[in-house]
Amino acid sequence: QSFLHQRHASSQCFRLLTHRSVHKLRETSCIPRLRSTDVFQSHNLIRNYKKDTKSTVEFPLSPITVTDIKQYLRSKDILFHDGYSCLHIPSIFIDAFTRKDSFSLFIDKTTGQFLCKDTLVEGSWEDLQDCLEVMQKDEQDSLSPHVLLGYPESLEEQEETEREQREVREIWSSSLPFTDLHDEEAQLVKAMFRITKISNATLKKFGVRLFKPTKSLVFPWFGGPDSSLKGIKLLSAQRTDGEKVTYHEATVPKCSSYFNLFGLALVSRMDSEVVVTGSELDTLAVSQGTGLPSVALPRGVSCLPPALLPYLEQFKRVTLWLGGDIRSWEASKLFSRKLGLRRCTLVRPGEFQPCPLEALSQGKNLSRIVKASIPAAHKSIVSFKQLREDVYGELVNTDQVAGVKWTRFPELNRILKGHRKGELTVFTGPTGSGKTTFISELALDLCMQGVNTLWGSFEINNVRLAKIMLTQFAMQRLEENLEQYDFWADRFEELPLYFMTFHGQQNIKAVLDTMQHAVYLYDINHVIIDNLQFMMGQENLSVDKFAVQDHIIGVFRKFATNSSCHVTLIIHPRKEEDDRELQTASIFGSAKASQEADNVLILQEKKLVTCPGRRSLQVTKNRFDGDVGIFPLDFIKSSLTFSTPIKGKHKLRKVAAKPENEEEVQGNEVTAKKDEEKKEKATKTAKASQAAKCPANRNDKAK
Numbered sequence: 001q002s003f004l005h006q007r008h009a010s011s012q013c014f015r016l017l018t019h020r021s022v023h024k025l026r027e028t029s030c031i032p033r034l035r036s037t038d039v040f041q042s043h044n045l046i047r048n049y050k051k052d053t054k055s056t057v058e059f060p061l062s063p064i065t066v067t068d069i070k071q072y073l074r075s076k077d078i079l080f081h082d083g084y085s086c087l088h089i090p091s092i093f094i095d096a097f098t099r100k101d102s103f104s105l106f107i108d109k110t111t112g113q114f115l116c117k118d119t120l121v122e123g124s125w126e127d128l129q130d131c132l133e134v135m136q137k138d139e140q141d142s143l144s145p146h147v148l149l150g151y152p153e154s155l156e157e158q159e160e161t162e163r164e165q166r167e168v169r170e171i172w173s174s175s176l177p178f179t180d181l182h183d184e185e186a187q188l189v190k191a192m193f194r195i196t197k198i199s200n201a202t203l204k205k206f207g208v209r210l211f212k213p214t215k216s217l218v219f220p221w222f223g224g225p226d227s228s229l230k231g232i233k234l235l236s237a238q239r240t241d242g243e244k245v246t247y248h249e250a251t252v253p254k255c256s257s258y259f260n261l262f263g264l265a266l267v268s269r270m271d272s273e274v275v276v277t278g279s280e281l282d283t284l285a286v287s288q289g290t291g292l293p294s295v296a297l298p299r300g301v302s303c304l305p306p307a308l309l310p311y312l313e314q315f316k317r318v319t320l321w322l323g324g325d326i327r328s329w330e331a332s333k334l335f336s337r338k339l340g341l342r343r344c345t346l347v348r349p350g351e352f353q354p355c356p357l358e359a360l361s362q363g364k365n366l367s368r369i370v371k372a373s374i375p376a377a378h379k380s381i382v383s384f385k386q387l388r389e390d391v392y393g394e395l396v397n398t399d400q401v402a403g404v405k406w407t408r409f410p411e412l413n414r415i416l417k418g419h420r421k422g423e424l425t426v427f428t429g430p431t432g433s434g435k436t437t438f439i440s441e442l443a444l445d446l447c448m449q450g451v452n453t454l455w456g457s458f459e460i461n462n463v464r465l466a467k468i469m470l471t472q473f474a475m476q477r478l479e480e481n482l483e484q485y486d487f488w489a490d491r492f493e494e495l496p497l498y499f500m501t502f503h504g505q506q507n508i509k510a511v512l513d514t515m516q517h518a519v520y521l522y523d524i525n526h527v528i529i530d531n532l533q534f535m536m537g538q539e540n541l542s543v544d545k546f547a548v549q550d551h552i553i554g555v556f557r558k559f560a561t562n563s564s565c566h567v568t569l570i571i572h573p574r575k576e577e578d579d580r581e582l583q584t585a586s587i588f589g590s591a592k593a594s595q596e597a598d599n600v601l602i603l604q605e606k607k608l609v610t611c612p613g614r615r616s617l618q619v620t621k622n623r624f625d626g627d628v629g630i631f632p633l634d635f636i637k638s639s640l641t642f643s644t645p646i647k648g649k650h651k652l653r654k655v656a657a658k659p660e661n662e663e664e665v666q667g668n669e670v671t672a673k674k675d676e677e678k679k680e681k682a683t684k685t686a687k688a689s690q691a692a693k694c695p696a697n698r699n700d701k702a703k
């Protein structure tokens with residue numbers, strides 16, 4: 001308001017800033033919680049109905065390039081440093097005398113989003129342009145940090161923020177530094193968390209405490225210009241089967257607002273090297289084992305929010321040591337792209353290079369491991385020497401390389417082995433056969449396991465789609481159990497799930513730009529496009545329809561490979577004949593297009609007059625290991641799920657047509673090897689069992 005009074009009361013620009021900030025705040029308020037559990041949630045008050053329950057990804061209004069940003073800055077005579085992920089300019093929110101030579105305002109090269117590290121003012125590229133225009137017009141050399149008004153919080157939100165701050169203070173003040181614990185107690189806690197090798201001095205240096213009521217370690221988040229306590233992460237440890245420890249974590253404020261790079265408070269302005277880890281415990285281990293500055297990502301390997309990039313700009317060398325498994329390795333390759341490949345080196349997980357905490361426990365030389373990390377920037381031509389470690393890694397971790405397993409579709413695991421990054425899956429089925437419903441459950445299953453998912457639903461709107469997914473998530477008809485809505489919605493909200501806001505016919509370029517934008521912002525691993533026909537465009541009707549379709553498939557293929565993101569494309573078949581099952585050729589215009597897909601899945605429907613047809617899922621292409629096959633699906637209307645209930649399987653075995661060899665038939669019900677003979681046998685068996693299960697089907701056959 002003071003700004004308003006100081007300047008032209010009716011400044012158009014001011015209104016613009018406010019509007020955009022509102023938009024920005026809405027946009028940034030949707031990063032989901034992924035790994036936290038509700039163990040520590042102390043506020044279990046009844047929630048009011050929340051309007052914006054899900055995250056949506058909008059098409060960036062004016063996609064910006066780094067060249068545009070640089071050109072604009074030059075036109076305004078603004079000096080800039082070309083950093084790794086950001087351009088750095090002198091902050092316009094502190095007066096010229098104070099800012100001297102410091103370049104503390106960071107502009108994200110990909111999105112144009114800016115952050116002033118001195119005042120913590122942030123906003124979009126348009127906000128910054130508006131600020132600069134105002135400054136120039138009024139011949140000012142700086143602006144008040146309050147120029148960008150935030151979206152006023154609702155009373156409920158204000159209360160929530162205050163409650164969180166109270167909670168942070170209370171937990172922090174009632175937790176104990178390790179130095180205040182008796183030796184015996186400290187040892188016990190360390191043994192519980194498997195951190196016996198971490199010294200009290202390291203724990204003290206990082207300010208780690210113990211919160212006795214829940215036996216949790218407390219990691220503080222110090223931030224802002226005054227390095228005040230902004231939040232905490234609580235970690236609890238549970239021993240499962242003998243030696244294995246499972247960690248549970250919770251943050252206050254909740255995960256979507258928790259942007260702590262743990263360890264950053266200890267980094268000096270002069271440090272030029274950092275080791276980035278996937279957990280606070282790993283950061284303690286790295287710091288103790290190497291003496292190097294180290295920070296932990298707030299949400300581990302699941303994402304690297306661009307909001308954190310300005311804080312990593314000062315480092316000339318960034319070593320990513322995110323963990324000891326393939327998932328961490330894949331994440332480190334993706335994150336290094338955001339951080340700037342040329343300064344990143346990666347620790348390749350392996351037997352001799354487990355996660356930092358494990359390495360410290362095993363008495364390994366952590367400095368040597370960091371030194372031996374490999375450059376992230378790869379050359380276009382490589383020799384086997386450079387590949388041999390990658391190949392070895394794939395051989396010893398076959399299970400992880402096969403991808404994320406479905407929990408609801410074990411049969412699909414047996415055929416496809418898992419869901420892998422960078423692949424293209426094409427999915428088809430007859431009109432109205434349940435394609436959307438089925439893929440929704442398939443994607444939900446993966447999303448529940450931490451696969452960051454983006455939906456492009458052009459046919460049905462996002463509310464309907466989210467309703468289907470929520471029903472599948474809760475596995476019940478929520479209409480009849482409305483009192484449970486909040487319970488399920490709260491959990492559903494924590495999934496890393498985003499929706500594009502498109503509906504109806506779309507321009508393929510706009511869709512791809514949005515996908516790219518989402519991959520950068522939210523580290524999306526899986527995009528679902530329902531369905532491709534909505535990208536064909538009216539104007540193309542005169543051209544060969546299938547040539548256009550094949551071209552679009554090619555474009556998505558390229559995106560999947562370049563972004564290391566799995567794309568699932570739903571496509572209507574070219575033509576359906578009542579009495580014939582669909583095949584790969586029913587989808588594609590040319591053989592070239594079918595080559596583009598890594599996996600081809602067909603929802604087969606046995607058309608019946610007297611009852612809904614039985615569905616089965618057929619995998620007709622699997623590039624990963626060639627296994628193809630078919631298995632029956634049982635649709636449960638109340639939960640909209642297809643996942644095979646256990647008892648269904650028994651039923652299937654019992655009714656299978658005259659097995660000569662019981663074991664063989666059981667195996668073939670669900671999977672069939674590439675070998676055509678086996679495949680046919682499995683198909684027949686599945687069909688026979690379906691027929692036997694549905695009396696109407698039997699009648700049909702008899703007719």
Ligand SMILES: Nc1ncnc2c1ncn2[C@@H]1O[C@H](COP(=O)(O)OP(=O)(O)OP(=O)(O)O)[C@@H](O)[C@H]1O
Binds near residue numbers: 430437438640
């Ligand atoms: N196996 C099934 N048996 C009976 N009904 C089903 C089955 N699967 C889905 N349905 C229902 O059929 C309707 C259509 O499903 P859905 O929209 O998923 O089909 P679709 O194949 O995507 O349709 P379209 O061809 O229009 O894209 C929904 O109401 C859904 O609940």
